[in-house]
Amino acid sequence: MSAPSSLCLLRTSAIGDVTHVVPLVRTLQAAWPQTRLTWIVGKLERRLVGELPGVDFVTFDKAAGWAGMREVRAALRGQRFDALLQMQVALRSNLLSLGIKADRRIGYDAARAKDLHGLVVNERIPARSGKHVLDAIGSFCEPLGLKQTTVRWDLPIPDEAHAWASEQLPGDMPTLLVSPSSSHALRNWRPERYAAVMEHATARGWRVALVGGPSASERAMADAVLAACTHAPLDLTGKDTLKKLLALLSRAQLLLTPDSGPMHMANAVGTKVLGLHAASNPNRSGPYSDRRWCVDKYDQAARKYLGKPASELAWGTKIEHSGVMDLIEVDDAIERFDAASTHLGIG
Known part of the structure; x- marks a missing residue:
């Protein structure tokens, strides 16, 4: 046409x-x-x-x-x-x-x-x-009459955002960003579990930074994570804008997060994502380009909370039940972190 x-x-x-x-x-x-x-x-x-x-x-x-x-x-x-x-x-x-x-x-x-x-x-x-x-x-x-055969973002990031991100994350030290809050509270992981993975990353020689928006709930989550940490990470919660977050993500090697907006922002700038999925299906709403580093407990959640395997659920079914994210253990996330580290040639 x-x-x-x-x-x-x-x-x-x-x-x-x-x-x-x-x-x-x-x-x-x-x-x-x-x-x-x-x-x-x-x-x-x-x-x-x-x-x-x-x-x-x-x-x-x-x-x-x-x-x-x-x-x-x-x-x-x-x-x-x-x-x-x-x-x-x-x-x-x-x-x-x-x-x-x-x-x-x-x-x-x-x-x-x-x-x-x-x-x-x-x-x-x-x-x-x-x-x-x-x-x-x-x-x-x-x-x-068209077909989308290639997937390209190239989201514009202002020079001042890149400059700010460089000040926060100077040099080329491998960096794990942690964005612990989803807009759906039942997708959030426990603060002490985030902290355990962050401690592991620190022990492996990674720089760790906590990111999040300025809302009261995100500040409360960040404070709970920080309270559970032995080694305090860099806390950038509430300090960035969406463009500055894109710039931070572009300097990081890995993002740890539940199903959330930052997950897809990271994917759009080519940053690997350690996504935490139990309430939602990563094959539908996980990081589009690469889901190898995600923890996937969606089928286990379907069986526990809905009494049937994920393959029998309507596509897009969300399992946002209290406690569903507890199906993801610390060791699950650490195993994916170590796998991603090896893939990236770090540590």
Whole structure:
């Protein structure tokens, strides 16, 4: 088909999922460099992706409620797109999409649609189960006649962010970053278990740094981890921005984290990830490029909490039960750390 003159992408949140949209943007730009791309994105998430070249961004402030939706409509007044890629199925996003004028409205297949999603789209992506979230998002170009065959991020990182990261992590000492908090509290590991892995890394000659956002819950988690440490790591909790975190990740060799936004940010800059998975399936939502260093207890969690193997669960089922992350033992994470160290030629 001929190149569309304009496309609107709607994916407002969360950090990890917004990261997964970037390769789709790159695919569209490579095929149709003259096509005007407009991306409706969340206020926080724009701080991560808002400097992507060749994209017009419209910020949606979900905290503003209906006023935030009206602001988006005002920003798009007078515009009509050849197609809307409606990549978020939450009710709020479906309502937001009603203010976007587009001839084609491409959404998820019926199995992945919810919250009235089917009423706001008139085309659907191919119905495929068993795919990573990034591949599902990438398939939004298929109704347009494209195929995402390469995955490229190249997220812009300002020079000042790199300079700041270099000050925090000078030299070339092997570095383990630890981002202990997920936005889903039931995905978090115990502080003392993080601390045990961090002590092991320190004993192996690694530099260890703790990272996280400025929220009270992340500060509390960081304090609990620090209290359990014998050797105090560098504490950067609440000191970075999303761009500075990208820069920190680009200087580190490994990130220890539960299923979270920083997991996907690390993957996007090529940093290995020691992901902790029990509540979620790493094959669906783990680090896209390399999941070899993840601890995977998802099947064990399925059997314990849902009474069936993971292979019998609906794709995307979350097992966010109290205590589910306790299935991951310290030795599980240390074994993956040592394997990653050997692979990287460290220690």
